[in-house]
Structures are given as C-alpha cells and as structure tokens.
Amino acid sequence: MKNRLLLVGLLLAWLISACNTVPPTPDPAQSPIADATRTAADGQPILQIDSGGHMAIIKNIFFTHDGKMLISASNDKTVRVWDITSGKTIRILRGQIGPGVEGKIYAAALSPDDRWLALGGWFIREDNSYIRLIDLLSGQVVRLLKGHRNVIQSLAFSADSRRLVSGSADTTARIWDVASGASLHTLNGHRNAIYAVAFSPDGRLTVTGSDDHSLKLWDSATGKQLADLHGHTDKVRSVAFTPDGRYLLSGSWDQTIRLWNSQTGAANKVLARQDATVDHLSIAPDGSKVLTGAGYGQKINNVFAIPSGERLASFSGHQNVVVATAISPDGKTAATGDGDSHEIYLWDIHTGTIQQHLIGRGELIWSIGFADDGRSITWGKTWSQESLLRKGEVEHSFQLKDAVGNFSLALGKLIGSTAQSDSRFLHAIGTAGAISVGTASGQRDATLQIKKNGRVLHTVTRDGTNGYFHQSITLTPDGRTVVSGSGNGNITAYDTASGRKLRDFIGHTGDVWAVAPSPDGRLLVSGSGDQTVRLWEIASGKLLLTIFHGNDGEWVAWTEDGFYTASAKGDAYVGYHINRGDGQAADYVGLDQIGRHFYRPDLVAKTVQGGHEREIAAELARIGSIDQLIANGLPPEVRVLNASGETSNERNFTLEVALKPMSGGIGTIRYFVNGAEIASATARSGEAPPGMRRSGVIKDDERYAAKPLTLPDGANEITVVACNQNDTICSREIKLTRSVHDPRNRQPSLHILAVGIANYRDRDLHLKFAGNDAKALSTRLQQQAQGLYRVVHTPVVLLDKDATAEKIEQAFDGIAKRIEPNDVFVLFMAGHGMAWQGDYHFIPWEALYENTETLVKASLSQEKLAALLKRIPTSKSLIILDSCSAGQLAADFAEGKQFAMLTRGGIGDKSAIDRLMRATGRYVLAATTEKQQALEGHDQHGVFTWALLEGLKGHASRPGSNDGSISLDELADYVREQVPKITQQKWGFEQIPMRLIQGDSFPITCKAGYEKPGCKP
Structure with a gap:
C-alpha cells in the first residue's frame, strides 16, 4: 500500500514538473543513485555543501513570534534559522540522513510559543513515518512520535502549543500530546494522502485536507468527524482558520481558494482564483487577508482580502514554484520561499516591494x-x-x-x-x-x-x-x-x-x-x-x-578521498554531516576545521591527472581518512565572554573565553588579530575569576581561558579557535571587534628580515641571485621607507653561511623583542624550498643532501616558520618568498644532473607554498622559480625580485594615485602583471606569482623621490 501511494504521489509530482520551465524533481521510489550510495551509519561522515542557503525545494517557512527570525525547512534535509535584519543563516538544524531521499523534510510546524519544531518526511528507509519533535532552544530531538504507516505530509500545532496534528500519506491524521508524545486520536475517513491540517484558534476543531479533493472537520477532544466539506475539484493542499475562528480557508490544485463557515462546514463561496495551483495559505494576524503559494501555473504570489476576495497585492519575484509562505507577526511583511535558487523573499504585503532576500551563495x-x-x-x-x-x-x-x-x-x-x-x-x-x-x-x-x-x-x-x-x-x-x-x-x-x-x-x-x-x-x-x-x-x-563556486567568488574543489583545494574562504562552504541516530541531532564539521590535514592542492591535481593512485592512497593512510579523523572527536564549543564592538584608549586587552568540551576534549587554543595568528596555548584547567560561575557567566560544563593581548591602534578583529585534544579538528572561528584609540599613538616603525642563500654548504645546491636579491630588496625598502615610518630599523640581512636555521631563529627573536603591534614587519626569503608530505620546507645554508629525510630534518618546516611568525606580534606583515624548487632532487641526482635543485617547480611545490601562505595568516607574495630562470635571471636578479624592486621604485603606483606611497595591493598587482610578461618574452611561458591576502592592504613604502615625511617629494 505504501509503495502504491508513493508511486501515485510521484506521478502527480511529475505532472507538475513537466509543465514547469525548471521543474522540481520528484523523489524517486527507486533510484540507481540511491542504491549505489552507501548507507550512512551513525558516526560516518557524509559530505554536504553549506552554501549559506537552501539547495532544494523549501517546504515550510515561519516567523518567530518576535518577528526577528525566520525558520525554513527544506528537501535539502536541513532546517535553517535566519536573522532577518542581516539576511544570514545563524543556525542550522540537522538530523539523521541517508542516501537519496533519506532525510528529506516534507512537512514542518513551529509551535506558537517558539519552543517546539516538528518535522516529518522521508527520514529512514526502514521507518519513514515518524515525526521528529525538536527543542528549538537546544536544537536537540526531544522525542520521536510514531504511529503513522507512511510519510508525514503536513503538521500543525494548536494555539496553546500543547497539541500537534499530523497528516500522512497513509490517509490518516493523528492528534498528539506534545508533552508526552502520546497519540490522542487517529482521524480516519479520507481516501487519499492528507497534505493539509490545522487547529481552530480555540483548539476545539481540527481540519484536514486531502488529495481526495475533500476537507473534513473533526472534534479535537474526541476525534469524531463533524463535517465533510466538498467543493474542490482537485487536491486540497492547504487549510487555515482566520484568527477569530469565523472562517476556514482552503487552497487547491483546482486554482481556487474557498471560504467556509468554520463552525458548520457550510460552503460560503469561492474566495478567489489564481492562475496557478494553490499550494499554501497564510492568513494575516488580523484575519483581513490571505497570502497564497503558487505551484503549477503562473509564478505569482497573491494577497487577497477576506472575506471579499479582492486582490490586494501580488509578487512575481520567484522563477519557479512557491509552496512555502508566511506573514510576519505585525502583518506588514510577506515571506515566500523557493524558485530556481531555493530562495526566500521578504516583501511589503501592501506594495510587493522587496525588503530582504534570503539566499545561499550557490546557483x-x-x-x-x-x-x-x-x-x-x-x-x-x-x-x-x-x-x-x-x-x-x-x-x-x-x-x-x-x-x-x-x-x-x-x-x-x-x-x-x-x-x-x-x-x-x-x-x-x-x-x-x-x-x-x-x-x-x-x-x-x-x-x-x-x-x-x-x-x-x-x-x-x-x-x-x-x-x-x-x-x-x-x-x-x-x-x-x-x-x-x-x-x-x-x-x-x-x-x-x-x-x-x-x-x-x-x-x-x-x-x-x-x-x-x-x-x-x-x-x-x-x-x-x-x-x-x-x-x-x-x-x-x-x-x-567536484567544484562548488559561490557567487561571492569563493570556490572549493574536492576529491572522493576528501582532499581539497579552495580559495581563501571557499572551504567554509563544504563539510561533513555526522549522523548520531534517529533520536539525536546530527553533528557537522566543516572542511575549514580540518584544512590542516586535507587541504592538498597537489593531491587534488594528481587525482585529475590520473596515474597517482598509489601515492594518494599512501598519503591517505599516513594522514588517516576523514572517518578516522572525525572519530578523534569533536572540538570544544567556544564562547567569547568579552563584548564585541567596544572602543578603548588602552592597547592591552585580555580576551576571555568559555570552552565546553565535546567528544574530542580540548587541545590547542589559537588566537588571531586581524587575521594573523599571534599566539597559541594548550588548554589548562584554568579557573574563572570569582563570581563568574556563581553568576552563570561560566557554566558548570565549561572551562575558562584568558589571553592577554596588545592591540594596534584602530579597528581590530580578534579571532579565537579551539581544537580537540589531538589537534585534528578545530572549532569554527569565533570573532569579536575592538577599536583602540590610544592618545599616545605613534607612527609605526619598519622591521626587515632578509634571508638570501646563493652559496650553500653543499655546492650542488648553489643558486645565482638569491643573495643579491635579499640585499637589494632590503636596501630599497630601507632607503625609500623613511618618510612613512617613525623609525626604519637597520635591516637584518642573513646571507649564505649566516643563514643557518639557528641564526634565522635568533633573528626572529631579536626583532620580536623590539617590535610593537602597531609596527610593520617585512620578511624576505630567497633560497631552495621543497615540498614534503604536502608541507613547505625552506632549506637553510647548512643542509646537506644525503637523502630526503635528512634534508627535511635540516630544513625550516612550515610548522616551524609559522611558529616563528607567531613571535612577531604585528598583523601588519608582508612575507615575500622566492623559492627555487627542490621537488625533483632525488630523481635528478640519480640521473647525474649538476643543477638538481634548480628543477622546474610543479604542483607539489606550489601546493606546499600555498599551505605555508595559509598557515602564516599574513599578507604573502610568493613565486617558485624554474631552472632556466634561476640560471639566467633578469637584469642580475631573479625575475620575481626584479619585479618587486621595480614596483617599489614607483612603477606599482596605480594611474591617478595622488600620494607618494606604494601599498601592498599595488605592489602585488604590479608583480602579478610583470612576472608573466617577462617570463613569456624570455622563456615562452607565463610564470604566475602566488599571493594570499590576509587582512587589509596598507602602505609599505614611499615611491623613489618621495622619501620626505608623509611620502612627500
């Protein structure tokens, strides 16, 4: 019986879809896609896209009683809570899902007191007929209401929020006690699926609407049928009482809205007609008007007067069916949901003027x-x-x-x-x-x-x-x-x-x-x-x-093994859904929370290239699969206790956070200022200041952490992230803003550290221009920056044998002792680099190539470089990396090549530099050098450094720029333009410099000839 009813529903859905330019796809009773997809057991991660909005048809939308938030339920298996003012999703509720249709939401209801959310749909293959009752405050599933024999198609709460009525494809409706979950009555009588249910305002009556074209009135207390309402000539898909209880309205696929006497069930009249099936009705709080959904036919939502039926307004912003509607508590705003992009429009109910657009970034x-x-x-x-x-x-x-x-x-x-x-x-x-x-x-x-x-x-x-x-x-x-x-x-x-x-x-x-x-x-x-x-x-x-490309320009691309590459913020759009059982809310871990392990552009490229299956499998075995990673447990939940948006005259500030341990415990806490990581600490059982626990500021299940920070002058964004005890999964970023207006504010100072290694201890590693590049760049900055900074400190320049790992670390420590948060730091590193297990390694002077392992051990790893940069407390930093690839060293030595370290940089090298750039949290410009470039160079410099030097002279200044300074963005744009042009002319191919922008651009130096204070000529 269940399968037959479902098949009928599918055929009906097909009839609608066949007539729409862009059809919503019906749910298949059987699909090779579903059959071929592995069943998602509890705890097994399922990759999902979070575009910031819905990605399938929206079934229901509700305003909260204060009108500040909107709740939407969708066939994409999620419920979203939206902040209406900002238009952003502030919360997502997830439940048990599986392949294909498993987990799709077909019906939802919000209790009038905003406490409960009821959901029905195709939840699990074995039993898809239950209702999830969710505590909206906690997001947890409170209980499962079982009794129906087929999927739930409609839900509604009573006005006192104590009862729930459900309509099902099993042709019955049920009335439930919300507190106990008990089924109070089963309403039998319809001959087809029930897609519409409602309680009267006083709760005495229940109405049901069915695909058998009829409505029925029931006594809510006894479950007895009171009236059988006929008049519609097609499926009844929506029912609603006016707030005063006088009228009952029904919407049908016969394109009419009918008005009934709610007490007797007598037909009053056809209130209105529209050129589309009526798939939803929402009545204004004062009962004066009704908003309609639009299915098959014209994609226009109408507002009709009650009881005259006069058309008061219409809205034609959607491009496809709209089966979800709502009216705000003040009666001024209409909300309609769906269309091609599965969007929600909020519009003035009197004029149709759009007020807000709730939509994700995908298209x-x-x-x-x-x-x-x-x-x-x-x-x-x-x-x-x-x-x-x-x-x-x-x-x-x-x-x-x-x-x-x-x-x-x-x-x-x-x-x-x-x-x-x-x-x-x-x-x-x-x-x-x-x-x-x-x-x-x-x-x-x-x-x-x-x-x-x-x-x-x-x-x-x-x-x-x-x-x-x-x-x-x-x-x-x-x-x-x-x-x-x-x-x-x-x-x-x-x-x-x-x-x-x-x-x-x-x-x-x-x-x-x-x-x-x-x-x-x-x-x-x-x-x-x-x-x-x-x-x-x-x-x-x-x-x-698989590629997801947002309309904000961010993107992410991933393989079936879980490795991915992405734009700077693109990995926030994808993550893993983790089932916890039918009776529990699901968890979710974003790619951005595990990027340290799975951000591997090199392995993504090799997957597309083909022929690297063994290498990829070996790396996956070393790292551990997504399943294994998530099995380590979830990171703590983080709350910032400081108020956001405050302004102070003091630079010193203590960030206070509360951490709630989850299944993975608490590991490293990382602190960022304006995008740059400036500190990290291992969580300790720190005790909150007296009174915090007594007052409830710190809860019993939370731990306290505090971090003293010194902030630069101006607006600051402070970010904290906490990881699980294995540091394999970290929390999403928690941010606050704080402005500093220090009356003692002084101009910043400039600190330069330049490292250039041309003559390595191992003669086979020699380069040609690295030393010249380091000297020239540091000199150029020192000479031209005088008019921009209070002090330009003498650059620390480490060349050849002075550029050991120990001396580089000592140089960082020396600068860290004198630099202030308001200062600017420039790091230039030219020499050999190599990729190892996806990470970048800079090779210092003393390194000898005996084998790959010894070379890696002697190098400055990505982790070490990131740790050194954390000692520099300013976020105003420029990192310049001119790296000659060592990626094919072993192979070249085996072939007897003299210049083994000067081989062409491949995707592994670029990927490793990319990972380093992200790890620093700073503004980074980088390039990998080809063999021929390294030997020939350009005008006695590496091409990349030559372009930097020319840009700093003033050539990077944008046309029409009236000041005498060069900003980071100007310099980066100039280098991006010049390097490909030169390499194309000299060697027949374009070398593309790499860049990662963290934080805002700022002036880095003055143009040549503008060295007076304020970069004046």
Whole structure:
C-alpha cells in the first residue's frame, strides 16, 4: 500500500514538473543513485555543501513570534534559522540522513510559543513515518512520535502549543500530546494522502485536507468527524482558520481558494482564483487577508482580502514554484520561499516591494564546456534557451593545467563574450561524423534517438527509476559513446553502436542540466541543479572532482578521498554531516576545521591527472581518512565572554573565553588579530575569576581561558579557535571587534628580515641571485621607507653561511623583542624550498643532501616558520618568498644532473607554498622559480625580485594615485602583471606569482623621490 501511494504521489509530482520551465524533481521510489550510495551509519561522515542557503525545494517557512527570525525547512534535509535584519543563516538544524531521499523534510510546524519544531518526511528507509519533535532552544530531538504507516505530509500545532496534528500519506491524521508524545486520536475517513491540517484558534476543531479533493472537520477532544466539506475539484493542499475562528480557508490544485463557515462546514463561496495551483495559505494576524503559494501555473504570489476576495497585492519575484509562505507577526511583511535558487523573499504585503532576500551563495549550473586545448573547464549560471546541448553561455572558467602543461587547479577568469565562448570552448557534441543524437522534439524527452546518417539506429528510454527525461546529452568526440544527464542526478553512458548502457556516473543529487566531453575524450564535465560542477573519467565513470563556486567568488574543489583545494574562504562552504541516530541531532564539521590535514592542492591535481593512485592512497593512510579523523572527536564549543564592538584608549586587552568540551576534549587554543595568528596555548584547567560561575557567566560544563593581548591602534578583529585534544579538528572561528584609540599613538616603525642563500654548504645546491636579491630588496625598502615610518630599523640581512636555521631563529627573536603591534614587519626569503608530505620546507645554508629525510630534518618546516611568525606580534606583515624548487632532487641526482635543485617547480611545490601562505595568516607574495630562470635571471636578479624592486621604485603606483606611497595591493598587482610578461618574452611561458591576502592592504613604502615625511617629494 505504501509503495502504491508513493508511486501515485510521484506521478502527480511529475505532472507538475513537466509543465514547469525548471521543474522540481520528484523523489524517486527507486533510484540507481540511491542504491549505489552507501548507507550512512551513525558516526560516518557524509559530505554536504553549506552554501549559506537552501539547495532544494523549501517546504515550510515561519516567523518567530518576535518577528526577528525566520525558520525554513527544506528537501535539502536541513532546517535553517535566519536573522532577518542581516539576511544570514545563524543556525542550522540537522538530523539523521541517508542516501537519496533519506532525510528529506516534507512537512514542518513551529509551535506558537517558539519552543517546539516538528518535522516529518522521508527520514529512514526502514521507518519513514515518524515525526521528529525538536527543542528549538537546544536544537536537540526531544522525542520521536510514531504511529503513522507512511510519510508525514503536513503538521500543525494548536494555539496553546500543547497539541500537534499530523497528516500522512497513509490517509490518516493523528492528534498528539506534545508533552508526552502520546497519540490522542487517529482521524480516519479520507481516501487519499492528507497534505493539509490545522487547529481552530480555540483548539476545539481540527481540519484536514486531502488529495481526495475533500476537507473534513473533526472534534479535537474526541476525534469524531463533524463535517465533510466538498467543493474542490482537485487536491486540497492547504487549510487555515482566520484568527477569530469565523472562517476556514482552503487552497487547491483546482486554482481556487474557498471560504467556509468554520463552525458548520457550510460552503460560503469561492474566495478567489489564481492562475496557478494553490499550494499554501497564510492568513494575516488580523484575519483581513490571505497570502497564497503558487505551484503549477503562473509564478505569482497573491494577497487577497477576506472575506471579499479582492486582490490586494501580488509578487512575481520567484522563477519557479512557491509552496512555502508566511506573514510576519505585525502583518506588514510577506515571506515566500523557493524558485530556481531555493530562495526566500521578504516583501511589503501592501506594495510587493522587496525588503530582504534570503539566499545561499550557490546557483544552478545551466551550461558546461571544455577549453579547446583541454586545459580548463567552463560553466554558466544563466539559462537562456531550452536545448539538450546548450542552455546558456559559459561564464566562468577553472584551470586544470597551467601554461606549461602541469596539472594545477585554480579558478580562471570570467569569460567575456558569446563570440569568445564560441571560439575557445568545446560544448556538448550532437553530431560526430555519421553519428548524431537527439530527441524527436529537439527538447527534453523520455526517449533518446541515436542516428547514423539521419536514420534511427537505437532508442533509449528513461522512466521514473532513472530520472524520467533525457535533458542534457553529448557524444564523445569519436562518436562511440553518448552521455545523457537527467533528473535526480542521473548520468548514464550508452554505446552508440548497440544502444547498450555502459555505465552510470554517480555523484550529483540534482537534475543534470549540462554535460560535455574533453577534446581528447578522456573526461566528462557536468553541471547540475545541485549547484556543483563535476569532472569524471568517461572510461570508468569515476568521479574525479567536484567544484562548488559561490557567487561571492569563493570556490572549493574536492576529491572522493576528501582532499581539497579552495580559495581563501571557499572551504567554509563544504563539510561533513555526522549522523548520531534517529533520536539525536546530527553533528557537522566543516572542511575549514580540518584544512590542516586535507587541504592538498597537489593531491587534488594528481587525482585529475590520473596515474597517482598509489601515492594518494599512501598519503591517505599516513594522514588517516576523514572517518578516522572525525572519530578523534569533536572540538570544544567556544564562547567569547568579552563584548564585541567596544572602543578603548588602552592597547592591552585580555580576551576571555568559555570552552565546553565535546567528544574530542580540548587541545590547542589559537588566537588571531586581524587575521594573523599571534599566539597559541594548550588548554589548562584554568579557573574563572570569582563570581563568574556563581553568576552563570561560566557554566558548570565549561572551562575558562584568558589571553592577554596588545592591540594596534584602530579597528581590530580578534579571532579565537579551539581544537580537540589531538589537534585534528578545530572549532569554527569565533570573532569579536575592538577599536583602540590610544592618545599616545605613534607612527609605526619598519622591521626587515632578509634571508638570501646563493652559496650553500653543499655546492650542488648553489643558486645565482638569491643573495643579491635579499640585499637589494632590503636596501630599497630601507632607503625609500623613511618618510612613512617613525623609525626604519637597520635591516637584518642573513646571507649564505649566516643563514643557518639557528641564526634565522635568533633573528626572529631579536626583532620580536623590539617590535610593537602597531609596527610593520617585512620578511624576505630567497633560497631552495621543497615540498614534503604536502608541507613547505625552506632549506637553510647548512643542509646537506644525503637523502630526503635528512634534508627535511635540516630544513625550516612550515610548522616551524609559522611558529616563528607567531613571535612577531604585528598583523601588519608582508612575507615575500622566492623559492627555487627542490621537488625533483632525488630523481635528478640519480640521473647525474649538476643543477638538481634548480628543477622546474610543479604542483607539489606550489601546493606546499600555498599551505605555508595559509598557515602564516599574513599578507604573502610568493613565486617558485624554474631552472632556466634561476640560471639566467633578469637584469642580475631573479625575475620575481626584479619585479618587486621595480614596483617599489614607483612603477606599482596605480594611474591617478595622488600620494607618494606604494601599498601592498599595488605592489602585488604590479608583480602579478610583470612576472608573466617577462617570463613569456624570455622563456615562452607565463610564470604566475602566488599571493594570499590576509587582512587589509596598507602602505609599505614611499615611491623613489618621495622619501620626505608623509611620502612627500
């Protein structure tokens, strides 16, 4: 019976989706995607995207009684709590989920006292008919309400929040006691699923609306049926009482809203009609108007007067169905949720003027392509036409290989024009030689035709088990394979000669709107309604890479092993959902919380390249899998006790935090000022000041930590992060702001540490320009910075044999003793570097190459360099790293090469530098040097340093700039422009400098000729 009812529901949902330009995909009763996905046991991490908004249809939305927050429940298996003023998600509630449809929320209700949240849906495969009752304050599941025999489709609380009514696909409704969880009454009588339920304001009556086209009134106290209401000619999907209890309203798929006498059930009239199915109703607090949802038909939300039915306002901001509506407690604001981007609009209920837009950073992917040289993939987020091959122009690019052919992943430039898009990129292929593919209509269809010389050879038909329609297709360049994308994430490859299915590509969770092959036919790229771009190996169906690209420009790309690469903040968009059982809230760990271990651009690139499976497996075994990492336990919850936003005349400030140990205990606490890590400490059982526990400031299950800080003048952002006892998972960043206006404020001083090693102890490691570069850069800064700083301290310059690990550390200590938080610090390091186990290592003068292990042991590791930088208490820092790669040292020595340390820097070296840049928390400029560059250089300097020197002269000053200073951003932009230009001219390829911006840009020096105070000429 359950399966039959579900199938009926799916067919009905299909009828709606077939008529929408951008259809919501129905939930399949059976799907190869779900079957092929492993069941998520308790504690097993499940990768999820957190875009900042919903990623599937929004089923219900509610205002809290104070009107300050909005709560939304979605088919994406989450509940979001939004701050209306900021438009940001402030909390996410997660529960037990599984593959495919398991965990999707179909119904939700918020109790009038804001205490309880009830959820129903397809929760687990064995029993999907229970209700989760959640304590909204704690977010914990209080109890599971069991009794129904099929999925819950509708929920509503009584006005006193003491009872709950549920409607189910099992054709019954139940009334529950919230306090005990007991089922008080079962309401039998409907002949089809119940999608609408409500209590009367006084709680005496209960109404149910069904897909059998009828409504029924019930006595809430006894469960007895009082009236059978007929008049609708299609499914009843919403019911609501007016606040005075006088009227009952119902909305139906017959596109009408009916008005009934709530006491007798007598039909008053058809209140209003609209050109869309009525999927939801919300009545204003004063009972004067009703807001409608819009399903199949016009995507317009209407506001009608009660009881006249006059149309008072309308809203047409959504581009797809809207089944979630709400009206604010003051009756002034309407909220409507869904559309293509699964967004929520808040708008003036009288005028339709938009007041707020609640939406995530992700967008549907409509178009896909490959660069004609195969070095990058492309995608577009704008729909412009209905087509199986191309639904819009590509707009964004993502590099797979750099200019010299190394696999190196990074977001590319925006694509400028349609002409550019057409000429440079390969899209889906409809014809390859004599073979062509398509549908009879030329648009999405259940049947795909494979033709040869215009004659149909084979047809391939999809149905409800594999996505319903062929909605994106492509041939491989050789015409031997056709790939089809469809609903529910289905992608399938077929042999064109036989029409036989070859394989599924399993990974997407939303409709697949675009597919395209690489020029060599090895790879497939796909774009989906799940807001991701995915890269596959065509021959095996293996998922190589998944990309999420936010509309804020941040991005993250990850492999199935859990390794990832990302923009500076992109890893905040993805994490791991951890089930804790049906009766408990789930946990979540973001990629940004484990980035120390899994941020590995080198391994991501090698996955795409292929042929490195053993190396990747070995590294995964060394680090431990995501499952093993999370098994170490969750980090503590962190609360900052200081008030945010305060202003003080004092630089000295004590940061106070409360830490609640979770399953992983408490390990290292890390402190940041303006993005730079300036201290860390191992948690101790510190006792809070007297009275803190008595007053409840520190709770019984929390520990206290305090950190004295000295802040620079001006606005400051202070951040604290706490890790578990193994330091494998850290908390999300907790921030506060504090401004300092010190009347004793003095101009900053400049401190320079320059390290250059050309003549290593091991002669095989010799370089040519590193010493010259260090001397020239420190001299240039010292000469030109006089007009900008109170004091320019004599640079500490360590060359060749003076640049030992011990002396470099001593130099850091010497500067740390005199530098103040308001000062500026510049570190320049030129010499050999190498990547080892993903981390960067700078090789000091005394290092000897006996084997890789001894070289690593003698080096300054990423961890050591980051620790040295923490001794420098200023966030105004510039780190410049000009590194010659040692990545292929062993291989080159084995081949007898004299200049083994001067080999070309590959993705491993760049990845290691990237990890170092992130670890410092400072403004970093870096470059890896090629062999030929290191030998030849440019004008007696390394190319990177030459560009820095020219920029500092004044060439980096932007056109129209009226001051005499050079800022970090100006310098970085100039170097980024000049280095590729020079390397292209001299050696035939572009070297791209690396940069990571932490904090705000600031003036670093004066232009040449502007050395007077204030950078005056």
